[in-house]
Amino acid sequence: MPVRVVESSTPSQDSGLESRTGRPPPPSCSLLSAGRAFSGTQNVSSLQKDEAWKVNVRIQGIDLDNGYLCGTMEALNVPLADTPVVTFWEGELVDGNNFTFFTRKWEATPEDDIRHWSKFPSFAPLLRWKEQYFVNVGIDCGLTIAGFYYVCFSCSDGSINGFYYDPNSSPFQKLELKCIPGGCSGYTFSSYQLL
Amino acid sequence: MPASAANNRPEDLTARLGVGAGAAQGEALLKALREVKNQIIGNKTKKLLYLHLGAVPKIVSVLAAAAASSSSDSGGISRGGDAAVIVQAAAAIGSFACGVEDGVRAVLDAGAVPHLTSILSHDDEKVVDAGARSLKMIFQSELAPKYDVLQEKNLNFILSLLDSDNENVTELAASIIAHSCETNEQQKALCDAGVLLRFVSLLGGSSNQKDGCLESIAAVIKNNPEVSSRFSCTGNGKALNALANLIQDRYPHTRLLACKCLIAVGHASPCYVEELQIKTKLVLVLVELLEEPGRVGNEAPFSLKTLIADDEELHKQALSVNAIEKLCSILQMSSVQARRLQGILLALAELCSKLEKCRCQLMSPQVLNLIVDALKHDCMDVRVAACDCIRNITRSLKNLSAGCLSSEAFIVRLVQLSHDPSTSVQIAALGALCNIVINCATRKSVLIKCGGVSQLVQLSKSMDSALRSRSVLALRNLMFLADITDKEFILKELTLCTLASLIYDSECSIQEQALALTSDLVDGCSQSVKHVLAEDSIILDAVMRQLQNASSIGVCIQGMFVLSNIAAGSESDKDTVMNYLVPPHTDSCIPSFTIKFLQSKDILLRVASLWCFVNLTDPASVGSSRRVARLQDAGIVLQLKSMLNDPCLDCKLRVRMILEQCMELETAQA
Numbered sequence: 001m002p003v004r005v006v007e008s009s010t011p012s013q014d015s016g017l018e019s020r021t022g023r024p025p026p027p028s029c030s031l032l033s034a035g036r037a038f039s040g041t042q043n044v045s046s047l048q049k050d051e052a053w054k055v056n057v058r059i060q061g062i063d064l065d066n067g068y069l070c071g072t073m074e075a076l077n078v079p080l081a082d083t084p085v086v087t088f089w090e091g092e093l094v095d096g097n098n099f100t101f102f103t104r105k106w107e108a109t110p111e112d113d114i115r116h117w118s119k120f121p122s123f124a125p126l127l128r129w130k131e132q133y134f135v136n137v138g139i140d141c142g143l144t145i146a147g148f149y150y151v152c153f154s155c156s157d158g159s160i161n162g163f164y165y166d167p168n169s170s171p172f173q174k175l176e177l178k179c180i181p182g183g184c185s186g187y188t189f190s191s192y193q194l195l
Numbered sequence: 196m197p198a199s200a201a202n203n204r205p206e207d208l209t210a211r212l213g214v215g216a217g218a219a220q221g222e223a224l225l226k227a228l229r230e231v232k233n234q235i236i237g238n239k240t241k242k243l244l245y246l247h248l249g250a251v252p253k254i255v256s257v258l259a260a261a262a263a264s265s266s267s268d269s270g271g272i273s274r275g276g277d278a279a280v281i282v283q284a285a286a287a288i289g290s291f292a293c294g295v296e297d298g299v300r301a302v303l304d305a306g307a308v309p310h311l312t313s314i315l316s317h318d319d320e321k322v323v324d325a326g327a328r329s330l331k332m333i334f335q336s337e338l339a340p341k342y343d344v345l346q347e348k349n350l351n352f353i354l355s356l357l358d359s360d361n362e363n364v365t366e367l368a369a370s371i372i373a374h375s376c377e378t379n380e381q382q383k384a385l386c387d388a389g390v391l392l393r394f395v396s397l398l399g400g401s402s403n404q405k406d407g408c409l410e411s412i413a414a415v416i417k418n419n420p421e422v423s424s425r426f427s428c429t430g431n432g433k434a435l436n437a438l439a440n441l442i443q444d445r446y447p448h449t450r451l452l453a454c455k456c457l458i459a460v461g462h463a464s465p466c467y468v469e470e471l472q473i474k475t476k477l478v479l480v481l482v483e484l485l486e487e488p489g490r491v492g493n494e495a496p497f498s499l500k501t502l503i504a505d506d507e508e509l510h511k512q513a514l515s516v517n518a519i520e521k522l523c524s525i526l527q528m529s530s531v532q533a534r535r536l537q538g539i540l541l542a543l544a545e546l547c548s549k550l551e552k553c554r555c556q557l558m559s560p561q562v563l564n565l566i567v568d569a570l571k572h573d574c575m576d577v578r579v580a581a582c583d584c585i586r587n588i589t590r591s592l593k594n595l596s597a598g599c600l601s602s603e604a605f606i607v608r609l610v611q612l613s614h615d616p617s618t619s620v621q622i623a624a625l626g627a628l629c630n631i632v633i634n635c636a637t638r639k640s641v642l643i644k645c646g647g648v649s650q651l652v653q654l655s656k657s658m659d660s661a662l663r664s665r666s667v668l669a670l671r672n673l674m675f676l677a678d679i680t681d682k683e684f685i686l687k688e689l690t691l692c693t694l695a696s697l698i699y700d701s702e703c704s705i706q707e708q709a710l711a712l713t714s715d716l717v718d719g720c721s722q723s724v725k726h727v728l729a730e731d732s733i734i735l736d737a738v739m740r741q742l743q744n745a746s747s748i749g750v751c752i753q754g755m756f757v758l759s760n761i762a763a764g765s766e767s768d769k770d771t772v773m774n775y776l777v778p779p780h781t782d783s784c785i786p787s788f789t790i791k792f793l794q795s796k797d798i799l800l801r802v803a804s805l806w807c808f809v810n811l812t813d814p815a816s817v818g819s820s821r822r823v824a825r826l827q828d829a830g831i832v833l834q835l836k837s838m839l840n841d842p843c844l845d846c847k848l849r850v851r852m853i854l855e856q857c858m859e860l861e862t863a864q865a
Contacts, residue, residue, distance in 0.1 A: 030802050030845050035676055035718065060634050060676070061592040066551050070596045070634075088596065156848045182719040183763020186810030189756050189803075190718035191711060192675040193668060194590050195629040 029125060031158030031179055032069075034061050035190040038160055040177035042075070046170045053077055057160070057177055061192075067098030073131065080142045086135040087145055094126040103128060106148050107167050113150075116163050119172075120152035127151040129162070144168075149175060203230055205244050213253035214260045221276065224257065228283035235290050242295050251291055251298075255305040258284040262314050265322075281314055282325040289329030292336065299336040308333065308340065315356070315364060327363035334370040341375040344384050357393050362404050365397060369407035373414045379422075382415050386422045391415060395434045402446050409441070409452035413459045423463035435460070435467060442480050447491045451484055451498065458502050471512075477502055478512045485521050485539075496522065496538030500545045507549045519546060519556045526565050533574040540569060540580035547587035554591040557584075563600065570608045575617050582612065582623035589630035596634060603641045606631065610647040613666075618659060625654065625665035632673045639673055643681060648673070648688045655689070655697060664705050667697055671712040682716055682723060691730050698737040703747040710738060710753035717760040724764050727757070728771065735761075739775050742788055748797050755792065755803035762810035766818050769811055773822050776807070777829045793834050798843045805849035808835070812856045820860045832857065 038057040045051050054076035062069040069091040076084045092099040103113050117126065131145035147166025154160070158179025163172050182188030202208075211219035211227040219227050231250060235242045245251070258281060265277035288307050291298035302308075311333075314326040333339050342349045356368035372390065376382055385391070394408040416423045427435050438460075441453035454477050461468035468474065481502060484495035499518070503509040513519075522539050525531065531539070543566075546553040557563065566588075569581035589595055609631065612624035628647070632639055642648070651673075654666035674685060686694070697709035713734060716723050727734045742754040762772040776789055792804040808831070811822050826832050838850045 028798065028843070028845055030806070030849075037719075058676075060596070063592045068551075068592060070592060090593065090596070155845060156852075181763065183760065183810065184721050184765065185769070185813050185816050186759075186763030187806055188718045188760040188763045189806065190675055190715040190760075191756075192633045192672045192715075193629075193708075193711070194592075194633070195586060195626050195665070195668060 028064075029153070029155040030189070031155060031187075032059070032062070032125060032153050033189065034059055034192065035182075036158065037180040037182070038158070038177035039180055040160070040175070042164065042176075043174045044170075045173070051079075055175065055177065064093070064095075067093040067095045069093065069127070072135065073129075078143070081137060083136065085137055085141070085143065087131040088133055088135055089129045089131045091130070091151070092128045094128070099128070101126075103148075106130065106165075108148070108165060112165060116150040116165060116172075119163065120150075120161065121154075125153045125155065127153060151175070203234075205231075205234070205241070205248055205250075208234075209245065209248040209250045209253065212250060212257060214256050218253075218257075225276070225280055225283060228254065228257065228280065228287060232283055232287040232290060235287065239295060242291055242298055246291065246295075246297055246301050251288070251301040251307075252305040254284050254287050254291075255302070255307045255310065258288065258307070258314075259310045262310055262317075265317065266313075278317070278319045278322050281317070281322050285311060285314065285322075285325035285329040289325075289332040292329070292332040296336065296338065299333060299338045302333060303338060303340070312352075315367075320361065323361055324363045327361065327367045331363070331367050331370050334367070334374045339374055341377070342371055344372075344375065344381050344388075350384060350388060354388055354390070357390065362401055365400075366404055366407040369394070369397075369404075369411040373407075373410040376411075376414045379419050382417075382419045382422045385415050386425055391422075391426050391434070392429060395429060395437055398437050398441065402449060405441065405444070405449050406446075406452055409438075409449065409456050412438075413452070413456045416456070416459045416463055418459075418463055420463050423460050424467070427460055427464055427467035439473065439476075442476065447484055447487045450480055451491050451495060454481055454484075454502070455498055458498060461502075471508065474502070474506075474509055475512045478509060478518070479516050482513065482516050482518045482521055485518075485525060492525075493532065493535040493538060496535070496542040500538070500542045503545060505548075510546055510548075510550050510553065513546060514550065514553055519543070519553060522546075523557070523562050526562065533572065533577055536569060536572070537574065537576045537580045540566065540577065540584045544580065544583040544587045547584065547590070551591055551593070554588050554594055557588050558594055558597065567602075567605050567608070570605075570612060575615075575620055578612060578615070578620050579617075579623040582609070582620070582627045585609075585627040586623070586630055589627065589633075592634070595630065600631060601635060601637050601641075603645075606638055606641045606647070607645045610642065610645050610650060613647075613650050613654065618662065621654070622659075622661050622665060625651075625662065625669055629665055629669045629672055632669060633675065636678075639677060639681065642673065643684065648685055652688045652693065656693065660702050660705070663697075663700065664702065664708065667705055667708040667712065671708050671715060674712050674715040677715075679722060686716060686723075686726055691726065691733055695733045695737045698734070698741055703750055706741055706746065707749040707753050710741065710750060710757055713738065714753055714756040714760055717757065721764045721768075724761055724768050727761060732771075735771070735775065745788060745791075748795070748800055751788075751792060751795075752797070752800050752803050755800065755807055759803060759807040759810055762807050766816055769813075769816060769822065770818060772807070773811060773825065776811075777825050777831075779825075789829075789831060790834050793831070793838065798846065801838075801841070801843065801846050802849065805835075805846060805853065808853050809849055809856070812853055812860065814856050814859045814863070819856070820864055823857050823860055 036059050040055055041052045042055050043052050056074040057071060059069060059071040071089060072086055073089055074084050074086045078085050094101055101113055101117055102110050120126065128148055129151055130148040147164055147169055149162040149164050151160060151162040160177040162175035164175060208227050208231050211223065231245060235245060261277045261280040261284065265281060288302055292302045311326045311330050314322050317323050342353060344350045344353060353368050353371055356364050359365055372385065376385060391412060394412050397408045398405055416426055438453050438456050442450050444450050444453065457468055457477060481495050481499040484491055486492060503513055522543050526539055543557065547557060566581055566584050569577050572578055589600065609624050609628050613621050615621050632642055651666045651670050654662045657663050670685065674682060694709060698706055700706050700709065713727065717727060738754050738757050741750055745751050758772050761768050789804060792800050795801055812819050835850050835853055838846060841847045841850060
């Protein structure tokens, strides 16, 4: 989700940590699937004010072989925008094969990685989400999507917890989403198949 | 006009050919033959003109007469004269057959082959050469007769040619074998007769001889594990070493043919061409040959595709030697010949079939535009190859999301190709459409607007199962995350009757896609459930029937997701599903398939079944307690309890969810 650029944060350091953790790939998780929708909030509070935006997320596709997923994110009560702001994001599944815990890009140092991952329970699938572009507003809308999210997914109830990371924004902006079942009284599933 | 020029007009020359009254004799005949031969060499227009004038049968009759005269006891001068006439006649016949199908037909119809064959045993080496060269031209054509080597006389004839010291004759033998060898039995007969050994010994000859032998070796080995193994063992690997050396020959055509031979060995008897080193070398040689002009450059991409087919490691090797850059740079040249273009696109399609890195390399607008342009090519094979290329590029979710392939014109073109008179093109276009419609509302909308849905529905009723299968998959993918308006539109075009008949299709894979389409229809859309229950529940009945038949795991999984999605709906929807799963008032309290599904080794089938019960026991629903009681009576709760330690975490979590819901309902009742 786009945030306003804010002065802050610790300078990045490179400790040169390179080793993989050897963590086994996450188990298959039916709630982490294409078509699944989530809803909740992102805390975008700064030193100046408390603020939270309502957020809706939809996973549009998952490619487990390549540890890739993608989807859209919709922020609902963005003060600078007349309408909800929708972005397209791409995700990396930390599976120890395609992607490791160490981000190695987006100005995130290994220390940043450790600081963020350690806030999550150890057994959940972990992901990084990076918004790639605005779907329905221009880049001059006064918002930025320079950062990315450290995300933890709960297989048991499909809830998502995350932290937005951007060295130029307030640290540890929390993302909390609940899985939307889909049906009026239960969980629905849909799928596609690539040929 | 000078007399000699007037006499060299095709009509005049043709009139002087032949035997008997009116035809030229002796030196005049020889001159006429020589003049015709000189005029037609390399000149297709002249060849066609002389064909039209009926020159071929006349020249063949001259050849026949001269050959007969030459073989009888006659004086030295006459025989010498006959030899000269034979040489010119044979050369002219060979030239007519070179690269002109009508010419080959005329030559064959005139009965040239037996006469040319008869002069192969002539005393005069020049006559033998002329006969052999002429026959080689004929045997380059598909129209040439095939020699069945299972007939002893044919085999003996070929072996006699192969034993000759004359290179033209041995090359002829190689041509005949390459042209005629079709069946495993023929391959074995040739191998038993020692033909492959002889070819290996001839690999040290001239370039033409090498090439002829290589083509024949490939024909004898192709798809024959026994013959290929025997060849590979020849001389303790001497044969394979000879081929390996020839992939570095100075002539590109020889390098290509040597690669093809090794590829043929590798496919027929993989253990002999197993080492990555030799395969990597083959990749490198073929990638270099891509840039050769003419036939070599045309054929190299086909050989590359065959070599790397389904082999991810070789895809990586090809990527590392810049295969994609080379293929793309050739693609960007102006006026690429159709055969080469087809080969390039097929090679690119193969490279994109597995590796994300390869797909991403093709995502430049320039390259994509060229591939899209190829969709409009006159040649059907090029259109098919372009569709296959697009299908494989769009196996990448990342590429699909990038929106590069969203232009209206492009999707419209694919839909047009689904109407193509050629079934191969239709199938290929559908393949590309199946992937293109995923994940992008814009592309879905374009497809719907340009009449794509009605065409997909039409093709879903085709007698051809490949067309049915791909069109149903495309409809399924179109339905995924479609909005309610589009879902209703698709269903209206498809009709419940057609959907039901697809669920009952004779092919399991089509049943599965139709069920998945139904599941996607109902997903997140309680309004759509009414369609599944409409017309006396024709769709739900079909789903249940197929679940009971359980023709494949995939069918069962998708069927359970349909039920699960319906069970996420209203109270009445849940009861409907419940009544199908656990029919009331039945004597047997154990439903046949649900317990079996929960006990399945297939994780996804267990998961799909469990979600159905999650939805049926939703504590927020009024009738859930009632349903739990029925599940208890049916033994399903007991089955669920036995799954508390399911090896799959996802299943374990759902089982716990269901049992917690049951307990919550029990507590609420108490």
